[in-house]
Amino acid sequence: MYKHGTKTCHTPYFVLFFKKSSEYTVGFVASKKIGNAVHRNRAKRLMRAHFIENIDLLSSGSYVLVAKPSLLKQDYLETKKTYLQTLKKCSALT
Secondary structure (H helix, E strand, O other), X not given: OOOOOOEEEEOXXXXXXXXXXXXXXXXXXXXXXXXXXXXXXXXXXXXXHHHHHOHHHEOOEEEEEEEOHHHHHOOHHHHHHHHHHHHHHOOOEO
């Protein structure tokens, strides 16, 4: 997925990999750089919440969101704003 036809968008909070296709596939990744299991699960829950909240705006395709450590230091509204700007930048909005 990462090599052919994938758009990559970096933010201070996460990295978004997007590739157009006919169906939705989604992956949420949080490495040990984020922290212990509690922190990694919280990071994935935050990214999943943004995705589910805005699923009606998204184009069909494959999405992979990779958390960065700074994601847990920001509030929800700031990360949501960044998430929507990133989707627009990667042409993932309908």
